[in-house]
Amino acid sequence: MDEKLLEIRNLAVEYHTDEAVVYAVNNVNLTVKKGETIGLVGETGAGKTTIARSILRILPPPTARIVSGEILFNSTDLLKLSEKEMQKVRGNKIAMIFQDPMTALNPIETVGFQIAEAIQRHNKITHFEAEKRACDMLEMVGIPMERYSEYPHQFSGGMKQRVVIAMALSCNPELLLADEPTTALDVTIQAQVLDMMESLKKRLGTSVVLITHDLGVVADTCDSVAVVYAGEIVERGTVEHIFDFAAHPYTLGLFGSLPQLDSKERRLKPIKGMMPDPTNLPPGCRFYERCPEAIKECAEAPPPDVEVAPGHTVKCIRVKGDAA
Amino acid sequence: MxxxxxxxxxxxxxxxxxxxxxxxxxxxxxxxxxxxxxxxxxxxxxxxxxxxxxxxxxxxxxxxxxxxxxxxxHGDLGTSLMTKRPVATEMWERFPYTLTLVVLGTTLSVILGIPIGIYAAVHQRTWKDNTAIFLSLISVSMPSFWFALLLIRFFGVYLGWLPISGVDDWKGWVLPSGAMALGLTALIARQMRSDMLEVLRQDYITTARAKGLTEGRVVYRHALKNAMIPVIMVIGGIFGVMLGGSLITEVIYSIPGLGQYIMTGLYNRDYPVIQSGVLIVSALFAVIILIVDVIFALVDPRIRSQYTRKEKRKAGRQLAKETKTVETS
Structure with a gap:
């Protein structure tokens, strides 16, 4: 369990557009152990998807640039691999589930073909065997294999997402990147998909990076959490620890914004303000302007990572005093 | 279907x-x-x-x-007032010329235009892409009659390799098809490029990349097939329009085709020729658009499913129902 599968060190990603440079991910450090499920939580635009896509190196080509950092996967730096070697990792060792199942499948190929294609790419087997395994995968995610030769438009959203999951798991990847796999689905299907991912994960022993902004999902499925804000990981630790002893004001704000069933309050408590413009990030703490507990020093220098408990780090200068 | x-x-x-x-x-x-x-x-x-x-x-x-x-x-397209011959016969004699010209011109522009478009799209925002766009812009803007005359001047007069007019052997077809293909190539290349860029941005292309497919397979299998759908429309349209409108090329290279025939008819106010000529050309156009639609259906299962017969759809529903029971059980 303690073996490191993936280690991201000082990752920085920028998007270069004609007008400006978007600093999407800045100095992110993240470790995923074997068999672990880690949740990446944060608001839209925080850089969660960019982190996941950097791991697979499938950022949108002309504008995105990985500026620095290392992504060690089983101790090899993925960023140093050639494109050809990287192709052998994609879909084979590391697979990804995308946010919107409606658009994630090629509309003019059969779903079976799209699964079999991935299998045949990474295994030395005949076309027929690949087809057979694709059928098995379909059955595994609860789609009868008679529907092998149907097209994506003939499936519902939930079923499409299951096809995407079948595709991602078809080569028994060691790491699964799930980018908001349930956001586009309605609540009942969400639960189905999550349950299925959970049981498949147990059966195949896959590590999962689960990107979500649903803290309920995190509590349900993850072993540890990393909270992403404005391209940085501001707090990370085990699920239990973070849910009980959240220390970063942003994480506290996230929990605070959840509706409470047992309280009489009728209004939600959102975090005030907006995320800073990623083309023009503040020099100090990124959360300074929205932070209810900000002090003058926060605006001056970026806060350090402070370890408040074993494995639980917080990017905030205020917590230092608490720990001392 | x-x-x-x-x-x-x-x-x-x-x-x-x-x-x-x-x-x-x-x-x-x-x-x-x-x-x-x-x-x-x-x-x-x-x-x-x-x-x-x-x-x-x-x-x-x-x-x-x-x-x-x-x-x-009664199957009678009338008789030309000028030549006193049946319009149908006259058109039938001229049709092969126009068809050959249009097929050659379109084929040439498809063979050139599609790869150029893909190449430009794949190398988006590099000098390769910019060069391709620039050349195609020039080609689209260049009047076809002028380019035709340039070709005659260079290959026909200066080098003397090819005949300047007439289509007695294969050599005669080279310049007309080339003249015709230039603008069309540019048109197809531009269409191909923009559709390809559009498709390459789609999520399913990222999915294909995430599967570990080679870039070639991503582009030529997953992207190209999707991007081809609008391009086929353009090609079909071009083909149809050219059947009636390859006039300039026909006149310059003195090819006795349909365009020239209808034009002469118009000059002479040869009513049966105009009427039947326009009618036949538009019928051809409509048939080509129909063929394009059929190709659409063959390429795109979403369109195909709209045309499949009711029984088949019913069978599909039955299958879906069975699926549901399997799911719930």
């Missing part, structure tokens, strides 16, 4: 009737007199009037229209 084709062919009938009526009205309001053209400027007004009566030109419009349709129903 067969049903769909038949339905579309039946729909052609009202379209053709409409076109022929519009053409007849246009002819009616256009100044000029075929009778005068036939017998020349020396003839007296009485002679012209007699000829008009004989040709039935003085009849009211509905009667002329009725007569034209009646002939058409």
């Amino acid at each position: 067969v049903r769909f084709i038949i339905k579309r062919l039946l729909m052609l009938i009202p379209v053709m009737l409409g076109i022929s009526l519009v053409v007849l009205i246009l002819i009616d309001v256009t100044p000029g007199d075929p009778a005068r053209m036939m017998i020349g400027a020396q003839a007296t007004q009485e002679q012209v009037e007699a000829l008009r009566e004989e040709l039935g030109l003085n009849d009211p419009l509905p009667i002329r229209y009725g007569r034209f349709i009646w002939q058409l129903l």
